[in-house]
Amino acid sequence: MTSSVLDRFLRYVQFDTRSDDSSTTVPSTASQLVFQNALAAELRALGLRDAAVDGHGYVMATIPATTQKTNVPAIGFIAHVDTSPEMSGAGVTPIVHASYDGRDIVLPDDPTAILRLADTPALAGQVGHDIVTASGTTLLGADDKAGVAEIVTAAEYLIAHPEVPHGVVRIAFTPDEEIGRGANHFDVARFGCACAYTLDGGSRGELEAESFSADLMTVTFHGFNTHPGYARGRMLNAIKIAAAFVDRLPGQLSPEATTGREGFVHPYVQQSGVDRTTVTLIVRDFDTAGLAAKEALVEGLAREAAAAFAGSRVEIAVTEQYRNMRAVLDRHPDVVEHAREAIRRCGLEVVEKSIRGGTDGSRLSFMGLPTPNLFAGEHNFHSRLEWVSRQDMQKAVDVIVALCQVWEERCKIGWHSEDL
Ligand SMILES: [Zn+2]
Numbered sequence: 537m538t539s540s541v542l543d544r545f546l547r548y549v550q551f552d553t554r555s556d557d558s559s560t561t562v563p564s565t566a567s568q569l570v571f572q573n574a575l576a577a578e579l580r581a582l583g584l585r586d587a588a589v590d591g592h593g594y595v596m597a598t599i600p601a602t603t604q605k606t607n608v609p610a611i612g613f614i615a616h617v618d619t620s621p622e623m624s625g626a627g628v629t630p631i632v633h634a635s636y637d638g639r640d641i642v643l644p645d646d647p648t649a650i651l652r653l654a655d656t657p658a659l660a661g662q663v664g665h666d667i668v669t670a671s672g673t674t675l676l677g678a679d680d681k682a683g684v685a686e687i688v689t690a691a692e693y694l695i696a697h698p699e700v701p702h703g704v705v706r707i708a709f710t711p712d713e714e715i716g717r718g719a720n721h722f723d724v725a726r727f728g729c730a731c732a733y734t735l736d737g738g739s740r741g742e743l744e745a746e747s748f749s750a751d752l753m754t755v756t757f758h759g760f761n762t763h764p765g766y767a768r769g770r771m772l773n774a775i776k777i778a779a780a781f782v783d784r785l786p787g788q789l790s791p792e793a794t795t796g797r798e799g800f801v802h803p804y805v806q807q808s809g810v811d812r813t814t815v816t817l818i819v820r821d822f823d824t825a826g827l828a829a830k831e832a833l834v835e836g837l838a839r840e841a842a843a844a845f846a847g848s849r850v851e852i853a854v855t856e857q858y859r860n861m862r863a864v865l866d867r868h869p870d871v872v873e874h875a876r877e878a879i880r881r882c883g884l885e886v887v888e889k890s891i892r893g894g895t896d897g898s899r900l901s902f903m904g905l906p907t908p909n910l911f912a913g914e915h916n917f918h919s920r921l922e923w924v925s926r927q928d929m930q931k932a933v934d935v936i937v938a939l940c941q942v943w944e945e946r947c948k949i950g951w952h953s954e955d956l
Contacts, residue, residue, distance in 0.1 A: 545668065545681060564717070579707070612905070636925075658738070693937055700937065713896050740884055746822065747898040751818070759771070759812065772847055782806075796890075861908065
């Protein structure tokens with residue numbers, strides 16, 4: 537008995553798989569393991585006999601090759617099972633709005649939660665499609681259970697159609713992507729693929745082969761605390777030094793003022809005390825050189841602020857978070873070119889976008905697994921207005937199947953995976 541991508545998706549979103557960045561366990565929440573175990577069992581029932589959950593909560597599984605060629609590289613498909621900690625993912629009640637007619641969709645559990653065509657340009661292309669939303673009080677979890685449902689449905693199709701030629705296809709479902717830990721325990725060697733694709737993107741046809749490069753900056757101002765009644769001429773208030781620093785940050789470099797290919801500088805946490813105040817900032821740019829320039833600017837402004845308060849001192853630390861995957865993908869042009877071809881074969885226009893953030897693929901690419909991101913049909917991530925359409929999910933299934941075929945067809949005789 538086969539199951540449609542929609543049936544699967546409706547089943548998956550009912551698992552509460554919220555990740556938790558305050559947790560130190562792996563994965564961060566035990567509830568993700570409940571879903572992972574169910575997925576591994578479902579894959580085994582479909583005939584992917586090696587499907588299993590590893591000690592870090594990752595599911596991996598294999599679709600054996602059907603091609604006669606001996607040198608088709610193994611490729612992988614990856615989705616994450618967790619949902620954002622920013623919004624409840626417990627008790628999700630998915631609602632299918634069949635044959636969307638362009639009118640407002642009012643979510644029943646909170647009538648102020650309304651999906652409007654006027655606020656949501658992507659809905660314009662969905663008239664006549666079946667839109668899935670949550671009920672108004674939780675996120676939906678299309679990010680990234682749409683990707684999971686698409687990969688499982690494609691696996692089911694490939695197993696049922698051995699006449700479709702393809703090489704070895706590997707599947708991985710990762711925990712804790714939303715808290716930036718999805719690649720931490722990903723065993724690239726065991727996955728054994730020449731490249732992979734995450735299914736974690738938006739509108740149909742989208743292909744993302746570029747992400748931000750990202751660093752974290754910690755700027756600590758040291759002042760001097762003393763009893764405020766006897767502080768004249770002695771106290772140095774680190775809170776005021778930090779305020780002078782934040783005030784100097786150029787407004788045009790903030791997230792709220794930037795878009796497209798512009799990077800930004802974003803102070804987002806401050807721990808304040810008179811003696812010592814720490815400002816934590818994230819710095820983002822598509823070019824690593826641009827990232828360094830922004831960091832030099834931030835450092836200069838921090839030193840300038842401290843210099844205005846005689847006797848104070850500033851410490852600055854920079855931690856690398858991830859790098860633009862394009863640097864890796866440019867060395868493996870087939871990985872992106874084959875994806876373009878698969879999208880076109882499914883009758884879609886290829887829409888290449890730059891991710892104004894990172895994905896598991898940003899880190900996996902630098903861990904030796906070139907991994908661009910494909911559309912999964914997700915919209916309004918991390919929101920109670922999250923939605924996905926059945927037709928987009930089915931298109932993503934078709935693209936996965938087509939991509940497996942493109943890799944097989946384009947495989948040159950005498951081609952070895954080392955050449956990739
Ligand atoms: Zn996601």
